[in-house]
Amino acid sequence: MALLEVDGLKIYFHTRNGVVKAVDDVSFSVDAGETLAIVGESGSGKSVTCYSLLDLLPKPPAVIEAGTALFDGEDLFACDSVRMRQIRGNDIAVIFQDPMTSLNPFISIGEQLIEPLIYHPDKMRIKDRKTARKLAIELLDEVGIIEPEARFDCYPHEFSGGMRQRVMIAMALINKPRLLICDEPTTALDVTIQAQILELIKKLQKTRDVAVIFISHDLGVLAGIADKVMVMCDGTIREAGGTERIFYNSEDEYTKKLLAAIPEGAKLLPNRAEQDKPLVTVRNLKTYFEDYSKGSNGKQSIKAVDGVSLDLQRGEILGLVGESGSGKSTLGRSILQLAPTTSGSVTFDGTVLGDLKPKQLVPWRRRMQMIFQDPYASLNPRMTVYETLAEPLLYHGLADSNNIDQQVRQLMDDVGLAHSQMRKYPHEFSGGQRQRIAIGRAIATKPELIIADEPVSALDVTIQAQILDLILELVERHNLTMLFISHDLSVVRYISDRVMVMNKGLIVESGETEALWADPQQEYTQQLLKAIPLADPKRERLRIANG
Amino acid sequence: MAIKELQSEEQGTSLWQDAWIKLCKNYLALFGLAVLGLLCVVSLLTPWIAPYGYEEQNLILGATSPSVEHWLGTDIFGRDMLTRIMYGGRVSLTVGFIATAVALLIGVVWGAVAGFVGGRTDAVMMRIVDIMYALPFMIFIVLLMVVFGRNILLLFLAIGAVEWLTMARIVRSQVMALRKQEFVEAAHSLGLSQWTIIRRHIIPNTLGPVIVYTTLTIPSVMLLEAFLSFLGLGIQPPQSSWGLLINYGVETMEEYPWLLIFPGIALSLTLFALNFLGDGLRDALDPRTSKD
Numbered sequence: 001m002a003l004l005e006v007d008g009l010k011i012y013f014h015t016r017n018g019v020v021k022a023v024d025d026v027s028f029s030v031d032a033g034e035t036l037a038i039v040g041e042s043g044s045g046k047s048v049t050c051y052s053l054l055d056l057l058p059k060p061p062a063v064i065e066a067g068t069a070l071f072d073g074e075d076l077f078a079c080d081s082v083r084m085r086q087i088r089g090n091d092i093a094v095i096f097q098d099p100m101t102s103l104n105p106f107i108s109i110g111e112q113l114i115e116p117l118i119y120h121p122d123k124m125r126i127k128d129r130k131t132a133r134k135l136a137i138e139l140l141d142e143v144g145i146i147e148p149e150a151r152f153d154c155y156p157h158e159f160s161g162g163m164r165q166r167v168m169i170a171m172a173l174i175n176k177p178r179l180l181i182c183d184e185p186t187t188a189l190d191v192t193i194q195a196q197i198l199e200l201i202k203k204l205q206k207t208r209d210v211a212v213i214f215i216s217h218d219l220g221v222l223a224g225i226a227d228k229v230m231v232m233c234d235g236t237i238r239e240a241g242g243t244e245r246i247f248y249n250s251e252d253e254y255t256k257k258l259l260a261a262i263p264e265g266a267k268l269l270p271n272r273a274e275q276d277k278p279l280v281t282v283r284n285l286k287t288y289f290e291d292y293s294k295g296s297n298g299k300q301s302i303k304a305v306d307g308v309s310l311d312l313q314r315g316e317i318l319g320l321v322g323e324s325g326s327g328k329s330t331l332g333r334s335i336l337q338l339a340p341t342t343s344g345s346v347t348f349d350g351t352v353l354g355d356l357k358p359k360q361l362v363p364w365r366r367r368m369q370m371i372f373q374d375p376y377a378s379l380n381p382r383m384t385v386y387e388t389l390a391e392p393l394l395y396h397g398l399a400d401s402n403n404i405d406q407q408v409r410q411l412m413d414d415v416g417l418a419h420s421q422m423r424k425y426p427h428e429f430s431g432g433q434r435q436r437i438a439i440g441r442a443i444a445t446k447p448e449l450i451i452a453d454e455p456v457s458a459l460d461v462t463i464q465a466q467i468l469d470l471i472l473e474l475v476e477r478h479n480l481t482m483l484f485i486s487h488d489l490s491v492v493r494y495i496s497d498r499v500m501v502m503n504k505g506l507i508v509e510s511g512e513t514e515a516l517w518a519d520p521q522q523e524y525t526q527q528l529l530k531a532i533p534l535a536d537p538k539r540e541r542l543r544i545a546n547g
Numbered sequence: 548m549a550i551k552e553l554q555s556e557e558q559g560t561s562l563w564q565d566a567w568i569k570l571c572k573n574y575l576a577l578f579g580l581a582v583l584g585l586l587c588v589v590s591l592l593t594p595w596i597a598p599y600g601y602e603e604q605n606l607i608l609g610a611t612s613p614s615v616e617h618w619l620g621t622d623i624f625g626r627d628m629l630t631r632i633m634y635g636g637r638v639s640l641t642v643g644f645i646a647t648a649v650a651l652l653i654g655v656v657w658g659a660v661a662g663f664v665g666g667r668t669d670a671v672m673m674r675i676v677d678i679m680y681a682l683p684f685m686i687f688i689v690l691l692m693v694v695f696g697r698n699i700l701l702l703f704l705a706i707g708a709v710e711w712l713t714m715a716r717i718v719r720s721q722v723m724a725l726r727k728q729e730f731v732e733a734a735h736s737l738g739l740s741q742w743t744i745i746r747r748h749i750i751p752n753t754l755g756p757v758i759v760y761t762t763l764t765i766p767s768v769m770l771l772e773a774f775l776s777f778l779g780l781g782i783q784p785p786q787s788s789w790g791l792l793i794n795y796g797v798e799t800m801e802e803y804p805w806l807l808i809f810p811g812i813a814l815s816l817t818l819f820a821l822n823f824l825g826d827g828l829r830d831a832l833d834p835r836t837s838k839d
Contacts, residue, residue, distance in 0.1 A: 336736055365738030378729035382751045382834055391747070392737045425834035441733065 001073070002029035003211045004053075004179055009067035011045075011052055011235075014060060022048045022062070024235040032178065035205065035212040037226035037243070039219055039258065041460040042431070045235040046215050050181045052077075054092055055084050071179070089116055093172035097184040099164035103156040109167050110136055110152035116175055136174065143170045143200060161324065162193035169200065179211045186221060190323040190487055195531040198225055199544065217460050220262050220490070220533050223247060224540035231255045243537045261465040262535045263494040266514050269472060271497040273316035279449055279481045280312040280335060285344035287327075287334045304330040306505035307344070312449070312481055319496030319513065320485045321528070327505040328485050332451045335483070336368055337361060348449070366396045369442040373454035375434035379426040385412070385437055386422045392444040414477075415440040416470060432463035436470065443474060450475075451483045456491060468495055489532050493517060501525050569831040576827020582820035590637045599627040601634040602785040610803045620805045622795070628806065631787045632813050638788035639814075642702060642772045643765040649707035650768075651761055654714025659745050659753070661715070662722030673719070676712050684709060688775065699782065702775060706768055717760055721753040755829050762825030766818045789814045 011023040023045040030036045040046040051057050053069055053076055069076040071091065079087065096102040104112060114132035127135070133152070140148035143166040156164060165185060172180060182201060186194040202225055205212050216222055222229060223243065230240040231254065239252035250256050285308045288301040304327040312318055322328040333339040335346050337353050346353045348364060356364070372378035379388060389408045393399040399407040409419055415436040426434055435455060442450055452471065456464040472495060475482055486492050492499060493513055500510040501524065509522045520526045534540040570576055589596070598618075605625030613620045619628035661672040688705055695701050725731060726749065734744045773790020776782050782791070789810050796807030 333732075338732060338735055362738040362740075365736060368736075370733065370736045372729040372733060374729060378733050380730045380734075380748050380752070382754075382832075383747075391734075391739075395737065395739055395743070427835045438733070441737070445737065 002031045003072060004213075005029045005068075005070040006049075006053075007068050007070075009049065009052070009069065010065040011048055011057070011062055012065050013062050021235050023052070026067075026232070026235075026237055028230055028237075028240065030179065030211040030213060032211050033205065033209045035202075035214055035225055035227045037214045037216060037222040037229045038232060039216060039222065039229060040232035041217055041462060043234075044232040046232050047183055049232075050094075050183065050213055050215060053181070054088055054094065055079075055081075056094075090175050091177055092179045092181065093175070093177040094181045094183065095165075095168050095172050095185045098188050099161055099168050100188070102168060103164060105156050108153045108155050109159070110154075113139070113152075113167070113171055113174060116171075136170070139170045139174060140167070142204070143167075143173075144196070145170075160193075161189055162196065165189060165193075165197055166200065169197075169204070173204065173208070176208070177210060179213070180205070181213045181215070183215045184217070185214075187216070187218070191489060192323065192527060192531040194221070195533065198533070201225065202544075218262075219247075219258055219461070220535040223535050223537045224533060224544050231258065247535070247537050257462060259535065261462040263465065263468065263488075263490045264535065266493060266517075267317075267472075267495060267497065269476065271316070272476070273313040273497055275313065277314050278311040279314045279349055280310075280483075281345075281347040282308060282310045282312075282335060283345045283347075284309055285331070285334060285346060286342040287330050287339055288342045303327075303505045305334055305341075308502075308505075308507055310500065310507065310510075312483060314448075314481055315479065316498060317475060317482045317484055317496050319492035319499040320483060320502060321487070321489055321492050321499060322502035323487060323528075325504075326502045328502045329453050331502070332370070332453050332483060332485050336365075336370055336451055338370070366392075366445040367447050368449040368451070369445060369447040371435075371439055371442050371450060371452040371455045374458050375431050375438055376426075376458075378438050379434060381426055384423050384425055385417070388426075388437060389440050389444055392441060396445050398445065411440045411444055414443065414474065430463075431459050432467060435459060435463075435467055439467075439470065439474070443478060443480075446478070447480070449481050449483070451485070453485045454487065455484075457486065457488060464491070471495065489528060501528065565834065566828070566831040570827055573827040573831065575823045576831070579820040579823030579825075579827065582816060583824065586636060586817060586820075587640060589633060590640050593633045593637055597630045597633050599630045601626070601630055601787065603627070603630075610799075610806070612803075612805055619809045620803075622806055623799065623803070626785075628792075628809055631792060632789070632810055635787040635789045635792050635810065636813065638782055638786065639769045639772065639790060640817075642706065642788070643769045643817075646703050646706040646710065646768045646772075647761060647764045649703060650710035650714055650764060651757070652711075653707065654711035655718050655750065655753070655757060657711065658715035658718025659722050659749055662719035663726050663741065663745050663749060665723070665726075669719075673716075676715055679708070679712055702772065702782075705775065706771055709771075710764055710768060714757070714760060714764070717756055718753050721756060722749055725749055725752055751832075754832050758825050758829045758832070762821040765821055766814065769814060769817075 006029070007027045009023055009026045010021070013020040013022050026045070026049055028036060038046040038049065048057065048062070052062075052064060053071075055076075064077055067077070071087070076084075076087065103109065110133065113136040114129070117127045117132040117135065118129065119126075137148045137152060140151065145151055145163065145166055156167075159167065169185075185201070186197050189197060198221065201212065201214075204210070214222065214225060226243045228241060229243050229246040231238045231246070231252065233254050238254045239246060239250065246255060247259070250259060285305055286303070287305040288303050290301055306327070308331055310318075320328050320331065330339055334341050337346070341354060348368065351364065353361065353364060383391075386408055389411050390399075390404055393404060393407055408422065412419060412422065417433065417436055417440070421429070426437065429437065439455075455471065456467050459467060468491065471482075474480065484492065484495055496513050498510065499513045499516050501508045501522070503524050509516065509520065509525045516525070517529065520529055534543060603626060605621065608621055608625035610623045610625075611617060611621045617627050617629065619632065621627055622631065657672060657676075661669045687708070691701055691705055731744060731748055734748050739747075769788075770790050772788055773794050776788065776791050777794060782788055784791070792810035793807065793814065796810055800807050
């Protein structure tokens with residue numbers, strides 16, 4: 001018998017607008033030492049399924065209508081709250097997506113780590129502080145925290161994202177659970193860190209023989225780690241089976257669509273760059289921020305961009321790759337004069353932008369626009385789509401009250417939004433549609449340059465593919481020049497003519513996309529490229545085995 | 548039919564029209580609006596509909612409990628309470644709304660500019676607020692009286708001068724959080740002027756807390772007026788206001804409770820109506836609450 005057997009699970013949300021079938025007749029099982037991956041886009045019910053096992057759903061509105069979840073023979077849905085607490089503490093543990101918000105910033109990580117030992121619901125298993133500390137330090141060592149003794153008393157803000165996720169994993173493991181639920185544990189992390197965390201989860205699973213349920217929207221991440229895969233959509237299981245069968249012999253249309261959406265391979269459209277006619281020239285650009293953190297006494301500064309020079313040819317899509325903190329976003333914002341530059345120059349179509357006063361910049365701003373990462377934050381929640389799109393047109397005098405309606409409609413056609421949605425507010429749209437609105441706003445002023453800062457990294461993989469294709473189409477149709485910033489190397493390869501790799505405020509390497517992929521010169525670039533997970537189980541396992 | 552529907556959806560509504568539609572579906576808020584409307588109409592028409600003159604004394608009558616001639620009783624000078632409450636409402640509502648409007652205008656603009664521009668401008672503007680806070684209110688009032696003499700306009704000025712400070716702080720903290728948002732940065736990159744950004748993108752997003760604070764300010768301003776009148780600034784008997792009536796009512800609470808109860812009811816009713824309306828407005832102006 002399997003460790004966890006879920007049978008006929010139905011979870012409905014009873015909302016004001018009717019019943020939402022979040023999970024509809026889902027059955028699966030996981031064995032000890034086995035990894036089940038649940039794949040689906042946002043709203044597919046994958047997280048709801050797993051949270052119901054630990055009674056972590058908000059009730060109401062959620063109601064478990066039917067089904068059983070036998071964990072080691074015991075029905076989890078029949079447990080009372082006392083028993084459920086014991087199960088949560090001992091037998092089933094969860095790792096959440098965002099390591100930045102799932103740790104308490106006011107308690108040292110060591111203290112948070114030993115909490116479940118000291119305040120254990122089972123009196124027999126309560127440890128004294130000294131033993132707990134010893135256990136915690138061993139565990140920190142096991143998850144790869146260097147100098148665990150010294151780091152024990154540090155606070156979460158003193159750790160990087162990857163380190164925090166390691167601490168979260170240690171926290172989940174401290175009571176030796178038999179089932180580990182990982183809810184998108186690497187989605188918020190950089191590619192090299194992601195590879196390390198995946199490897200760590202895999203290693204721990206083998207040494208401790210725990211069952212793992214791995215939730216993700218990204219099939220590419222799962223290829224190397226999952227034993228079996230379950231694809232969910234709209235609360236139902238579309239397809240389930242061994243990892244290799246799902247990847248190589250999928251029978252379901254939806255699964256095929258998911259697989260096809262993984263960005264892979266090179267840009268298919270020809271390079272449209274006009275040689276030696278740079279639209280933007282950046283020379284030795286430096287952007288420093290004052291450092292207010294502890295011990296810096298205000299004199300040192302953070303060198304976000306530390307002497308970058310680049311030429312952006314007309315019609316070119318230049319990919320800018322780097323991990324978080326590499327300064328890639330700051331570089332983009334400095335070029336647009338949205339961040340104050342410390343020294344160096346940005347020349348746009350022959351004009352040095354740094355010399356202009358804010359008022360004089362206005363006509364230049366029309367010619368260069370930005371697309372932001374988070375489509376939930378980049379739209380004013382109190383403005384309708386119509387108002388958002390009309391604002392730049394009216395402000396720059398590109399339309400007047402007679403033809404504004406028609407122009408806005410044209411824009412909505414351009415980015416693939418239905419006219420009937422014109423008067424809706426941003427919150428009524430999905431992430432992908434919101435990003436379409438944001439793109440519409442960016443192209444409204446008929447700009448020549450667009451800087452796209454991680455425009456697809458907050459989106460589901462199928463939506464991501466649609467938005468990427470939309471961007472490519474618009475670049476072609478409106479003859480745009482684009483700086484495409486991303487931490488996702490596969491995405492950058494799919495869209496860029498030329499790539500620059502940035503690290504610690506400096507350009508490490510640059511070159512034609514395919515040439516760079518084939519033969520990276522710098523060690524940093526090699527590391528980055530090696531860390532990309534492959535959406536192919538056999539090759540991915542081989543890659544991990546070769547380390 | 549379908550085309551018609553589509554068109555009406557496309558035509559849609561602005562934020563304010565939308566808010567009105569949503570407000571009309573909120574019966575509690577409509578009730579608040581109706582009560583406030585009624586109070587205002589009564590106040591406007593008071594000189595013509597009041598049963599007695601506000602200074603008409605009947606010393607022989609003295610303080611009497613509610614009766615057929617005097618629905619809400621009379622005070623110790625034999626003046627009709629209903630009349631005095633109606634006249635008092637004129638003063639209290641005027642002071643409440645105008646002084647709050649002044650505080651609102653100064654506070655929102657001041658706070659929004661300070662929070663949005665930041666840096667040195669912010670520091671200077673907020674230190675001015677701090678200095679105003681630190682000025683003892685009484686001394687400030689006495690100074691105003693010495694310089695300008697007794698004047699109803701001074702009343703608005705004095706109340707406005709204290710009430711906008713808190714508003715400015717609330718708005719500033721909201722704006723500081725908002726200006727880091729990407730949609731504000733997007734507005735910058737569109738080349739919009741600072742003032743346009745404040746007006747179109749910042750202020751509408753601070754409405755929620757501002758409306759709630761405003762509905763709390765109006766009743767507190769009404770009570771402040773009573774305090775100022777007591778000091779000798781503001782209005783003087785035989786004129787009345789709700790705050791003054793309540794003040795006198797408290798003194799004679801044990802012997803003549805109706806002198807406290809009825810003005811108290813008038814003020815509470817206004818307060819309830821304002822709170823219902825304020826909550827309703829806050830929800831109505833937030834597009835994220837559903838239209839159903």
